[in-house]
Amino acid sequence: MKRMLSLVLSLILAWSLTIPSLAAEDLDPPLWQQMGFSSREECITYVYGNEDAYEQAVQEALERQQWEDAMADDIAAFDPDAYWESDECQYSWFYDSKEEFMEEWFLETEEEFRDVMLEDWLDQQWDAYWQETLVDRTRAELGAPAGQTGVMLDGTYLSFPGSAAPEVVNGCTMVPCGPLLTAFGGTVSHTGSDVTCTLDGAVYRLRSGSDTITVTAADGTVSEIPLGVACYEKNGATYLALRPFAEAMGCDVMWDSTFQTAVLLRRDKVIAQLDEQFTLINQMFAAMEYDASKNYKTVARMDAKLTMLDSINGDKQYPMDADVEMLQSGGTVNLKLTMDLSALLEIPGALDGMDPLSAAAVKGQLRNVKMEMIYDAEGGTLYLKMPLLAQLTGGQLDEDSWIAFPAADLTQMPVGTSATMGAVLYQSMRQQVELMSSFGPYYFEGMITPAMLYREVFVSAEEAAAYLGDDCFEASGGYSVLHYDEEDYNAYLESEYGEGSAEYLSEFEQLEMELKVARSGAATFRVLMQTKDQGMYSPAMLLDISGSQSPTRVDLSMLMKLKNQFNLELTYTGNTTETDQKPNTAPPAGETVIDPYESYMVPEPAAA
Known part of the structure; x- marks a missing residue:
C-alpha cells in the first residue's frame, strides 16, 4: 500500500514539475511566516539568500503538505505509545521512561506527547518517502522519459x-x-x-x-x-x-545505473564550448604545448631554506636542495629526483627515541634521497623506485625494486601536450562522476551521476569563468592582465552574505593576485596573501609566490612565514630542450617490479 501511495505521489510530482507556475504558489500561512519572519524579503535575506532558493523551499514544503494530506488516515490512526515502545523512536533510546521524557520536555498532557511523537514519526516517514522517490523526481527534473531506458x-x-x-x-x-x-x-x-x-x-x-x-x-x-x-x-x-x-x-559513453540511462557526450564539442570563455588562459596553455612526436628533456634545480624562529637562543637555518631531470615524449614521462634533506634531522627533537646507529643511517639516506618514476600513459601504469623506502620499511623492500601502480585515470589527461581550461574542467568533473559511480547504485540528493555530467561541467565552468574567464582580464602594455585583490574578495563576501559581512568574515590582512599573459603565451604571476592572526591556534601566515613561465623555462620563488614559528624560502628553475633521448615505458629488463596488490615480486619484461 505504501509503495502504491509513493508511486501515485511520484506521478503527481512529476506532472507538477512540468508546470513551473505551480512553484510560485505559496503556503497557508506563507513559509516566511511559519519561520517567524515579518516578511518574505526578510526571510530570503537571512535564510535563503535569493528568490530561487526560497521558491525551492516553498515547493518542497508544498510537497510535504500534499504528502501529509495523503497520509491523513495513517495520522488519525497513529498510536504514540506504540511508537514510543518501537525501535523507530529515537527519543526512547535516551530516556528510561515516557514520564522522564515528558518531564524533560515540559509536556503536561497526553495530547502534547502525541504531537511530539507524531512529528518525529512523520519526519522519519517523510525522509523514507523522499529517498524512495528521489530517483523518480530527479529523472523527471532531467527530462527522462517515464518507464524507458x-x-x-x-x-x-x-x-x-x-x-x-x-x-x-x-x-x-x-x-x-x-x-x-x-x-x-x-x-x-x-x-x-x-x-x-x-x-x-x-x-x-x-x-x-x-x-x-x-x-x-x-x-x-x-x-x-x-x-x-x-x-x-x-x-x-x-x-x-x-x-x-x-x-x-567521437562520443564518450557512460552508463548511468541510477537513472538507467546511456550518456553520450561529444567530448570535443563540449570542450570547445567550455573553452569559449577561456581563450586568454588557453593562450598560455598553448604556449606550453610540446610536439607529441618529439622528445623533451627538462633539467631543474630547487633550493630551499627553512628558518626556525627562536628569540632566545637565536634563529637557526636548515638548507635543502633537489635536482630534477625529466624526459617526456607524448604520454610517456621519466623522472629522476635527487634531494638532500639531511638538514631536517638537525631540527631539535627530530631524532628523539632513535639509537645512534639508526640515526646515522637515516641521516645518510636523507643526504642523498633518490627517486625514479616512469609513467606510461598508453599502458596506464606508473612505476616508482625509491631506495629510502627500504629503510622506512625495515628492509621489507629491496632498494632497487620498482613498485607498479595502475594509473588508468591519468591516461585521460594529456601529458606533454597542451591542455585547455575546458579539457581540465571536463576531465576533472568526469573523474568525480566515475568515482561517485564506483560506490554502486546507491544515490543521494546532491550526488553527481553521468546523466548530470553535462550540466555540472558547465556550472563548474561558469564558476571558474568568474575568476579566470576572458572578462576578468584587462589589456595593459601588451599583456592581458588578471588582477584580484582584497577589495574584490570583500565585494564577493558582501554579495553573498550581505552588506558589512566582509568586516568579520574576511580571513585576510593582505590579498593580491596577478597573472600577466603575453601574446606569445609566456606568463608572469604573483600571489601575495596574509591571513589574520587568530592567536596561538591559528597564527598569522604570509605567502608570497612569484614567477614566470615560457615553453622553455620556468622560474618560481616562494616565501612562506608562520608567525613566531618559521620562515620557508624556496626557489625553482627549470629549462626544457628538445633531445634525442627517448623515455622508457617500463623499467629495464631484468629489474624487479613489485605488484602492491600481490604478496610476491615478479621480474618485469624488457621495455618495448
Missing part, C-alpha cells in the same frame, strides 16, 4: 516516439537508429530493412541482421564501424548497438 546526448534526453524504445539486451544498449542518427544531425531514409543516413557529407548504411555500418566518406573512401551485435527489427524500427556507434562518432 534513457539515451542522453550532450545533456538532453532523446525522444523515441511510438512503441519503439531503447532496451538493454545482454548488457548492450540497443537503440532505434532513426531518432539516434537524426539527433547526430543526419538525414535518414528507409528502404525495406536497409537504412541510409547522410551526415556531414558521409553516407552511413546499415541493415537488419548485419553487425556493421558501412561508411562512404565524401571523397569516396569506404570504411566500416563494427557493432559487435547484429541489428534487428522490432516494432517497426531498426535497432543498433549504441556504444560502438557513438564512440565511432
Whole structure:
C-alpha cells in the first residue's frame, strides 16, 4: 500500500514539475511566516539568500503538505505509545521512561506527547518517502522519459516516439537508429530493412541482421564501424548497438545505473564550448604545448631554506636542495629526483627515541634521497623506485625494486601536450562522476551521476569563468592582465552574505593576485596573501609566490612565514630542450617490479 501511495505521489510530482507556475504558489500561512519572519524579503535575506532558493523551499514544503494530506488516515490512526515502545523512536533510546521524557520536555498532557511523537514519526516517514522517490523526481527534473531506458546526448534526453524504445539486451544498449542518427544531425531514409543516413557529407548504411555500418566518406573512401551485435527489427524500427556507434562518432559513453540511462557526450564539442570563455588562459596553455612526436628533456634545480624562529637562543637555518631531470615524449614521462634533506634531522627533537646507529643511517639516506618514476600513459601504469623506502620499511623492500601502480585515470589527461581550461574542467568533473559511480547504485540528493555530467561541467565552468574567464582580464602594455585583490574578495563576501559581512568574515590582512599573459603565451604571476592572526591556534601566515613561465623555462620563488614559528624560502628553475633521448615505458629488463596488490615480486619484461 505504501509503495502504491509513493508511486501515485511520484506521478503527481512529476506532472507538477512540468508546470513551473505551480512553484510560485505559496503556503497557508506563507513559509516566511511559519519561520517567524515579518516578511518574505526578510526571510530570503537571512535564510535563503535569493528568490530561487526560497521558491525551492516553498515547493518542497508544498510537497510535504500534499504528502501529509495523503497520509491523513495513517495520522488519525497513529498510536504514540506504540511508537514510543518501537525501535523507530529515537527519543526512547535516551530516556528510561515516557514520564522522564515528558518531564524533560515540559509536556503536561497526553495530547502534547502525541504531537511530539507524531512529528518525529512523520519526519522519519517523510525522509523514507523522499529517498524512495528521489530517483523518480530527479529523472523527471532531467527530462527522462517515464518507464524507458534513457539515451542522453550532450545533456538532453532523446525522444523515441511510438512503441519503439531503447532496451538493454545482454548488457548492450540497443537503440532505434532513426531518432539516434537524426539527433547526430543526419538525414535518414528507409528502404525495406536497409537504412541510409547522410551526415556531414558521409553516407552511413546499415541493415537488419548485419553487425556493421558501412561508411562512404565524401571523397569516396569506404570504411566500416563494427557493432559487435547484429541489428534487428522490432516494432517497426531498426535497432543498433549504441556504444560502438557513438564512440565511432567521437562520443564518450557512460552508463548511468541510477537513472538507467546511456550518456553520450561529444567530448570535443563540449570542450570547445567550455573553452569559449577561456581563450586568454588557453593562450598560455598553448604556449606550453610540446610536439607529441618529439622528445623533451627538462633539467631543474630547487633550493630551499627553512628558518626556525627562536628569540632566545637565536634563529637557526636548515638548507635543502633537489635536482630534477625529466624526459617526456607524448604520454610517456621519466623522472629522476635527487634531494638532500639531511638538514631536517638537525631540527631539535627530530631524532628523539632513535639509537645512534639508526640515526646515522637515516641521516645518510636523507643526504642523498633518490627517486625514479616512469609513467606510461598508453599502458596506464606508473612505476616508482625509491631506495629510502627500504629503510622506512625495515628492509621489507629491496632498494632497487620498482613498485607498479595502475594509473588508468591519468591516461585521460594529456601529458606533454597542451591542455585547455575546458579539457581540465571536463576531465576533472568526469573523474568525480566515475568515482561517485564506483560506490554502486546507491544515490543521494546532491550526488553527481553521468546523466548530470553535462550540466555540472558547465556550472563548474561558469564558476571558474568568474575568476579566470576572458572578462576578468584587462589589456595593459601588451599583456592581458588578471588582477584580484582584497577589495574584490570583500565585494564577493558582501554579495553573498550581505552588506558589512566582509568586516568579520574576511580571513585576510593582505590579498593580491596577478597573472600577466603575453601574446606569445609566456606568463608572469604573483600571489601575495596574509591571513589574520587568530592567536596561538591559528597564527598569522604570509605567502608570497612569484614567477614566470615560457615553453622553455620556468622560474618560481616562494616565501612562506608562520608567525613566531618559521620562515620557508624556496626557489625553482627549470629549462626544457628538445633531445634525442627517448623515455622508457617500463623499467629495464631484468629489474624487479613489485605488484602492491600481490604478496610476491615478479621480474618485469624488457621495455618495448
